Amino acid sequence: MAQQARAVATRAQIVLGAAELFEKQGFVGASLGTILENTGLTKGALYFHFKSKEELARCIIAEQHATSIASVEAIGREQASAIEQIVMLCHEMARQIVHDPIVRAGIRITLELSVDDQGPADPYLDWINTCEHLARRAVEQGDLEPDIDPPRFARFVIGAFTGVQTVSQVLTQRTDLEHRVDDMWGFLLPGIMPAHRHPDIGRIRTARSEVAQRN
Amino acid sequence: MAQQARAVATRAQIVLGAAELFEKQGFVGASLGTILENTGLTKGALYFHFKSKEELARCIIAEQHATSIASVEAIGREQASAIEQIVMLCHEMARQIVHDPIVRAGIRITLELSVDDQGPADPYLDWINTCEHLARRAVEQGDLEPDIDPPRFARFVIGAFTGVQTVSQVLTQRTDLEHRVDDMWGFLLPGIMPAHRHPDIGRIRTARSEVAQRN
Numbered sequence: 001m002a003q004q005a006r007a008v009a010t011r012a013q014i015v016l017g018a019a020e021l022f023e024k025q026g027f028v029g030a031s032l033g034t035i036l037e038n039t040g041l042t043k044g045a046l047y048f049h050f051k052s053k054e055e056l057a058r059c060i061i062a063e064q065h066a067t068s069i070a071s072v073e074a075i076g077r078e079q080a081s082a083i084e085q086i087v088m089l090c091h092e093m094a095r096q097i098v099h100d101p102i103v104r105a106g107i108r109i110t111l112e113l114s115v116d117d118q119g120p121a122d123p124y125l126d127w128i129n130t131c132e133h134l135a136r137r138a139v140e141q142g143d144l145e146p147d148i149d150p151p152r153f154a155r156f157v158i159g160a161f162t163g164v165q166t167v168s169q170v171l172t173q174r175t176d177l178e179h180r181v182d183d184m185w186g187f188l189l190p191g192i193m194p195a196h197r198h199p200d201i202g203r204i205r206t207a208r209s210e211v212a213q214r215n
Numbered sequence: 216m217a218q219q220a221r222a223v224a225t226r227a228q229i230v231l232g233a234a235e236l237f238e239k240q241g242f243v244g245a246s247l248g249t250i251l252e253n254t255g256l257t258k259g260a261l262y263f264h265f266k267s268k269e270e271l272a273r274c275i276i277a278e279q280h281a282t283s284i285a286s287v288e289a290i291g292r293e294q295a296s297a298i299e300q301i302v303m304l305c306h307e308m309a310r311q312i313v314h315d316p317i318v319r320a321g322i323r324i325t326l327e328l329s330v331d332d333q334g335p336a337d338p339y340l341d342w343i344n345t346c347e348h349l350a351r352r353a354v355e356q357g358d359l360e361p362d363i364d365p366p367r368f369a370r371f372v373i374g375a376f377t378g379v380q381t382v383s384q385v386l387t388q389r390t391d392l393e394h395r396v397d398d399m400w401g402f403l404l405p406g407i408m409p410a411h412r413h414p415d416i417g418r419i420r421t422a423r424s425e426v427a428q429r430n
Binding site for chain 1: 241243244326327335336339340343363367368370371373374375376377378379380381382383385386395398399402403404405406407
């Protein structure tokens with residue numbers, strides 16, 4: 001059992017070390033050799049857990065995916081309207097990017113592959129589907145104008161968030177990301193909510209998921 | 216003179232060949248060797264014009280920048296309100312991405328470097344500054360709500376556009392980009408324009424720069 005616990009810890013150490021390098025140097029730029037140096041482990045220990053750089057990258061993307069799913073489920077358990085849950089979703093994505101090196105590495109690998117035509121669509125589609133589902137409920141709850149098309153709206157929200165975080169990273173190393181996501185909702189909510197719901201905008205903008213933050 | 220014209224043509228051929236490879240394989244992935252193969256030129260001809268892959272990348276970013284400046288100036292010559300010029304700006308960026316391989320290569324190189332903390336901020340800042348200047352005029356012209364903060368608004372517009380095009384590329388190889396940019400303005404304009412200007416929204420959404428398209 002002690003041996004198994006040690007193996008789990010070693011594996012986690014490798015994944016974190018690889019994530020730090022993928023984040024800094026990208027998937028193409030990072031080599032197994034430098035990942036080895038960064039983790040301080042032997043070649044044998046690394047190869048026992050991962051056969052290749054590709055396998056490490058897939059593992060990081062899978063962990064990032066698991067984190068996403070967990071936060072979507074946590075936000076679903078919040079006692080909040082669907083539009084508040086959409087705002088929570090964006091702020092939770094921002095919080096994870098700022099605080100979790102595995103999420104940052106996953107995003108860097110995904111973005112790096114996205115500039116190619118064969119880029120991975122799944123991470124985007126997951127968030128778009130979640131947002132679409134919430135947007136449909138927000139229309140039913142009267143918080144979104146009835147002519148808002150949930151699939152198009154969801155695709156715009158995830159696209160806008162993706163670029164807002166790119167620009168925040170380039171200009172401020174993401175130190176202003178939370179404020180920029182708040183700006184996004186400040187510009188967006190008055191146009192997508194029926195006028196009689198506008199008094200709720202202040203409350204909706206400050207919606208954050210405490211359940212997801214505890215994960 | 217014939218020799219000089221040939222040199223200019225050769226240089227353009229190298230830049231286009233390099234752009235095609237940078238777009239497909241990225242800056243890190245593309246090598247001078249494969250660029251050479253793609254242009255069908257001799258090593259001597261390539262090195263006569265460019266000393267390194269970095270120099271080629273700088274040249275592509277400079278050409279992309281020149282294209283941007285030209286379209287900003289063209290849009291400035293349009294007989295259109297400032298808010299229409301902002302919409303034109305986004306659609307012109309989208310049109311260039313779809314039609315100009317040098318712009319696509321420049322964006323790929325820029326995005327590839329942007330995932331790093333030392334990513335180049337200038338391409339974003341140029342567009343943000345142009346958009347901020349137009350947003351200030353749009354507030355004066357009464358097309359934007361007086362409480363809209365031009366610097367924040369400009370940063371959001373360029374961020375949102377950046378991500379909308381990333382998601383469009385991943386999901387549809389940018390075939391739906393014009394529609395997604397139109398969606399963006401459809402969601403955004405009702406919230407940022409004073410209610411009595413809302414009848415103009417249809418016209419503003421269809422604003423395109425014919426001057427820039429002729430460049």
